[in-house]
Structure formats: structure tokens, C-alpha cells
Amino acid sequence: MRLKTSIRLRDDRGSVMLLGLGAIVICLLAVTVAVDASAAFLQRRALVALADAGALAGAQALDMDAYYREGASSATGLSPGQVEQRVEGFLARTGAADVTGLRLDSVTSDGRYVTVSLSAPVTLPFHGLLAGETVRVQSRARLAYRPAG
Secondary structure, eight states: OOOOOOOOOOOOTTHHHHHHHHHHHHHHHHHHHHHHHHHHHHHHHHHHHHHHHHHHHHTTOBOHHHHHHHOSOTTOOBOHHHHHHHHHHHHHHTGGGGSTTOEEEEEEEOSSEEEEEEEEEOOOSSOOTTTTOEEEEEEEEEOOOOOOO
């Protein structure tokens, strides 16, 4: 008579499902991080474009009184009073109002260069680690006036 020896193997049913659920959770977290990082990058890029365009608009505020008084010379500069008005006017005419929480932090000019600083809160689709942070950008443009002659 033979002795029946049966070794019963552990039951592995269900472990593949647990592994699959873990992989799905990791993939969803990776997608969430990628989408939030992309949204933050795109928001910063849009803010930089607005600051660049605002600085260029401000750099076109030629000091007309000095221009007519001294003539077209290399000393012709920017009008300090009009630079900020031009930047604010540009931001009002464009879609800058669509940017949630956009603030014009500063507009400075030394007669040749215009520096524009903007900030806005980071808005993310999944409210990740960057929620509550603020994006700050600064752009600089130069008066490119050259007298003829």
C-alpha cells in the first residue's frame, strides 16, 4: 500500500489582481504628476509671453517732448510717465484679464530699458504639491530707436 503524500501548494489566486491594482495606482499617480507639471510649465510660459509683450509695448513709449525739443538724436529716450500707461493699456487690451489672479507687480524704466514684473497663483488640474504657490516672471525690453542719418 502506498502512502498518499500530497503536498498542497499555497493558493496564489488573487495576487495578480493585487499587483495589477498597485500598478494602476502608480500609473495614475504618474499621470497626475505629469499633468500638473505640464500645466505649471504652460502657465509660466504664458506669463512670460505676457511680460515680454508688455515690456515691448512699454519700450515704444518714446519721450516725444524730448524728441521734438532736441531732435532725433541718440539721446532720445522713453517717457517715464507713459511707459507704465502703455504696459497697463496693453495688458487691458489683450487677454491678460483671463489669467486668474494676474498682478502687475512693477513697471520700471531708466529711459532706455523697461522692466515688467508679473505674478499669478499656480492653478493646477489635480491640485498637487504646487497648490498655493505663485509664479513670478520678469521681462526686460530696450528702446530700439535709431535716428536716420
